[in-house]
Amino acid sequence: MRLVFLSIWLACATAAILGVDYGQQFTKAVLLAPGISFEIVLTDEGKRKDLSGMSIRPSGEDIERVFGSRMGSLCTRFPQSCAVGIKSLLGKAIHDPVVSEFLSVHPGVKLIGDDSRNGAIRFDFGLTNSSYQFSVEELFAMNMNEVKSRALSDLDEAHMAQSIVEDVAVSVSPFASPSTRQAYLDGLRLANFSNVLGLVDEGTAVALNYVSNRKFSPQEYNDKPEYHLVYDMGSGSTTATLFTVTPLTNGTIILELIDAGYDDTFGGELLTKSVYSMISSRFMAAFDLDDAEELPPKVKARLLEASEKAKIVLTVNTEYQVSIESLYNDKDFKTTITRDNFEEINGDLMERITKPILDTLKNSKVSAGDVQSVILNGGSTRVPFIQHHLSVLLGEDKLSKKVNADESCALGTTHRGLKLKTQLEKARDVKVIERSYRSHEIEIDNTKEEVIFERGSVVGQTVKKSLGPVENDKVTISLKEDDFLFKSYEVDGLLKKAERLSCRSKETKELVAYFSLDTNKMFELSGLNFKCVPKKSSGGLFNKLMKGSDDSEEEVEQAEPIVDEAEDSSNSTASNSTKSEISKTKSRPVSVSLPKPSYPHIKPLSKTTKERVANKLKYLNTRDEEKLHLTKVRNVLESSCYELRSYIDEHEETLIKELSEDKVANTRQYVADTIEWLDFESDDASLEDVQAKTTELEGKKSELSEALEIASTDLSYEGIKKLYESSKDIMMKIQHYMLEFGTEISEIRKKYEEAGFDFDKENDRIKMKNLAQGDDRMLTFDKVLTEYKEGVTNIGRLADMEADEFGKIAKRAVWEDYNNVAKGIVNMMNDVLLLENSHRDRVDTLNSKLAKLVLRKKQKEEREKKKQLEKEKKTEEDEENNDGAEFIEEDEPVISSATSSTPAGTSTSTATSETTSVSLEHDEL
Structure with missing residues (x-):
């Protein structure tokens, strides 16, 4: 058993934790393992962040997948084959307003609804094989699997860590709905992560990174809370997370998340669209076009690419020269965008900059003056007029840039994942108290709604709730978040199932439900059981009159947290009593199995679908590995061809002399034919085909090398x-x-x-x-x-x-x-x-x-x-002892036989003792 615990401990000690900040535009990942301390997982090009998305195009009868920055210009050349910025689509249905917003900045992309999942979104890349229509969860899983493969490559280079990445934590928006959070969890499972440590709110991650990096002076450990804000403006949304930091006198730091305000459509992408509207209108005027919607997707994609570059440059410079070659009808397009133009066109958006902050302050009943600092996070916070409006509201001195706006969320997500994995509270550590920013309610049989977890409840807890006596055979339990129904359970056969529970005559059977709000902020019905409870007394006539006719007692108890109950029973006898109280033992509750839930809106992936999709993704990963190996072999063959051609050119005269002119010419032609085959005829070539040509080329090179050696050797x-x-x-x-x-x-x-x-x-x-x-x-x-x-x-x-x-x-x-x-x-x-x-x-x-x-x-x-x-020496001593014994026998003839004979092996001291004894007896005589 100790070996089992030791092996588990070693596995935990050497396992890696991967923290991922999956953004609308960019993805950042951090690896934590023995020998690797919070290191950024670099891309193949050595970049610290990668584009969130991929290109999926047909390749013969198969598909070709290209991830992140390696896509290059693929999204402008083949916009219909790109799936980027899909974060906003996770957990959404095809009829959601976010779909039209997505399509407006991703021209050429085709989205369809999945009828089997109540309209869940699927990407249609125009491939003949319908199995290559991918759900948003599948595309997210592909991205995560690619990040995982890069993390595994980093672990291969670290000698102290095992090449295993199974523990993962991913950042999510604070306003993510239950279906969105479920989509994240399903995607991570499809990406072959066996242990999802948690979905970490982006504000929580940045706050944790800020507190972990901050150095507190001894005077600051005073048990007094400080209010701070994380203002996170990314590509797709803007959030403001209010939290307190309380350095305790014992060295522990309490990080408590209070509330979060948000605007789920205001972000850098919206600013890019504003620049696009300016550039596209000028383009339409320059080319005398009427309807911008009729523009080809490639033209739109190139204009959007120019708009993104212009937005980034205008955060630093006052103007940007737009120049796009052969944009339309082989004609170039040029224009100039100034910062004033940029700020003017976004004038109507200024109120949206500060609204998330004002909302969270209002909900928390905290004034702006109480906030000590505003921590800026996200690339869009670098835009000058964004910072200006924040400084007007809160004061320029409160704008804090003490965290890395690009990497803080990924670092904090990894740190939070470590805390969720170890569950250890160490002295002088940061203790995180996280709360829900929404209320969670239940509805029984579509009647009265009741709040189970109020807004601001601490996450990671379970409560039990009595649903009343078992009177009906069926009950419907609906789960809501901010009054939005997202899941229902229909439990039937209650009367028959309740027969398994035996109650006393003065007891009644009640149905008790257990509701949980876990650290992922997922509201769940986690259990049901039957329980015996005392029947409620109807009371006397006086009580009925006092209560009134319309003030009947509720049958449903208030929700209460689950605590350990200790029930003591004892027998006691009163001295003057004629009765004896007998201890009563309560019947144990009988559990009720939960049925499969129903979903009124988007349905999560079923178990069967997950298995099928996982096998498909595994097949695609295997095919990609084979293609990568084939590409490497092709590159080796191509470079060998050019090397051999240069070799022939360099030694042509000697080779002709040693071999023949025809022989050298034939080899040169073979090289040219192989290069042409690689360029035009090798698309469908197998690995064996390329390897065979490589072997043949090596034979040609070996023959020429021998000829040169013969020429340089003295063979006279x-x-x-x-x-x-x-x-x-x-x-x-x-x-x-x-x-x-x-x-x-x-x-x-x-x-x-x-x-x-x-x-x-x-x-x-x-x-x-x-x-x-x-x-x-x-x-x-x-x-x-x-x-x-x-x-x-x-x-x-x-x-x-x-x-x-x-x-x-x-x-x-x-x-x-x-x-x-x-x-x-x-x-x-x-x-x-x-x-x-x-x-x-x-x-x-x-x-x-x-x-x-x-x-x-x-x-x-x-x-x-x-x-x-x-x-x-021993022999000599034995002989001396024997001689002494014979002498005593001759001098003392009066000694009886019982005392005069000495047993064999008796020591000299024994003999002396017996002699003394004999002498005493002689004296007595």
Whole structure:
């Protein structure tokens, strides 16, 4: 059992946590693992943030997926194939107003409704295979899976962490609906994350990052709360999150989230649309066009791209020159946008800048003067007129830029994920108290609505609620958020199910429900059971008159938090009482299984659909890996072609001389044909096809390389004779080395034999040890030596020929013999060096072993000698004792046989004692 706990602890200790800030425009991810401390997961291009989205285009009978920044200009060239900025569509239906807003900034994209899920949104990329119509959850899962693969690559480089990324935390908008949060959870499951640590509100993440980075002075630990605001203006929305920071005197810091205001359509994307309206109107006037809606999607996409660039530049500069080549009818378009134009066209949006702040202050009953700082987050807070309006409302000195506006949310999300995973409260740590920014209600049988969790309730709690006595066979429990119905449970067969519970005559059966608001801010019906409760007394006539006819008692209890109940029962007897109270044991509640919920609006993915989609995404990931490998092999083949072509150009004259002009020309043409095949005919080529061409090209290169080696090698008759002589000299030296090795080993053998030890036994042990370690250089050396001797013999035959006869042999045949010997010399010298090192180790081991054996033998002889001396000494002492006993028997003849005989082995002291005893007896006589 301890090993099981240890393995679990080790798995937790070495597992990684991935925190993701999934934005409307950009995605940032942070990795936390042993050896990796809150590090940004970089893109393949080394960027710290990546575009949120992908391009999906047909590729033969398959599809090609390109993620993030790698899309480049694909979205302007093929706008209908791009799925970017999909965050606003998560958990939405096709008839939602957000769809028209999305399509206005993503021209060419086609969205359809999924009838099986009450109109959930699907992307139609115009592919013939209908299975390649993807839901928003699937596209989100693809993005998360791509982030996960990059995180795994980072872990592969870290030696202290396992290459496992299963724990994930993702930031969400504070105003996210239950269906949106469910879409996040479904997408993360599809992305193969086995443990979703939590959905972290963006304001919570930034606040946690701010507090964690802030250094508090000793005087600030005074138990006094400070009010702060996170103003987060991203691409798609704007939020204002109010929180307090309370540094306690014991060193703990309390971070309490109070409330959040928001505008779910006001963000950087809306500012881009305002610039687009200016540029497009000027474009229409320049090209004398009437209807901007009739523009081709590619034109709209390029104008939107220019509008985004203009917005970014105008945050720093006062004007921007728009220049788009061949925009329409092969004509260029140019115009200038100034900052004044930008601010003027957005004049009607100014109230929306401060509205989220005013809303959260109003809901929290906090004044703007109580707020000590406003923490700016999100790229759009860099726009000058945004900061100006905030400073007018709150004061310029309160605008805080102490967090990284791009990465703070990702860092805080990861930190929050760590807290949710460990659930540990350490001293001098930041304790987070998070609240719900919406109220959560229930409705029973479509009648009276009742609030279970009020706005501002602390998340992560469960309450129980009595639904009244079991009188009807069916009950409908509806869950609402801010009076919006999102889920219902219809529980039937109650009367029959309640028969399993036995109650006393004075008790009645009630249906009790358990409602939870978890850390993801998901409101759920988590359980149902039957319970025995005392019947409510009708009261006397006086009570009825006092209560009145229309003031009847409610049958439904107020919701109460779940606490541990301890029930004590005891028997007590009164001294003057004639009754004895017998302890009553309550019947245990009987649980009721929850039915599948029904959804009046968008339905989440079913279990079957999740399994099917997960398999599809797994297939696509496998195909992408195969394509990536094929692309790498293609790139290798292409680069090899160009290298071989340059090689031929550089050595053309020598190659023609050694081979032939036709041979060189044919090789050059083969290279040209291979390059053409790669450019125009290899789209449907398999990995095996490309690898076969690569192997063939390598063979061509090897043939040319041999020709150049032949040209640069001295293969003359005199050169062969010199090679033969040097080869024989090397052979003699090697044999001399081997003789020295053998002589040294023979000397060691002699030492072993003189000392009386078995040399062969110890020598065999060393050989077996080397074999077990894969170190058998002697066998390798013997093989190389045999091959070398054969090569020398062949060279010797050539050297022994007459010059005329030698001249008739083909040059390549001479080179092959020459090359074999030349390679053999290199291999022999390497093996001799290795063999010498091995021999040294062997000699050292044998000598060391001999020294140990000699020492052990000497120690053994000394022990035996000492033992023999002790034995001789013992024998002498025994003889002396025996002589003394005989003398006593002769001097004392009066001693009886019982006292005069000494048993064998009795010590001298015993004998002395008996002698004393005998003397005393003699005196007494």
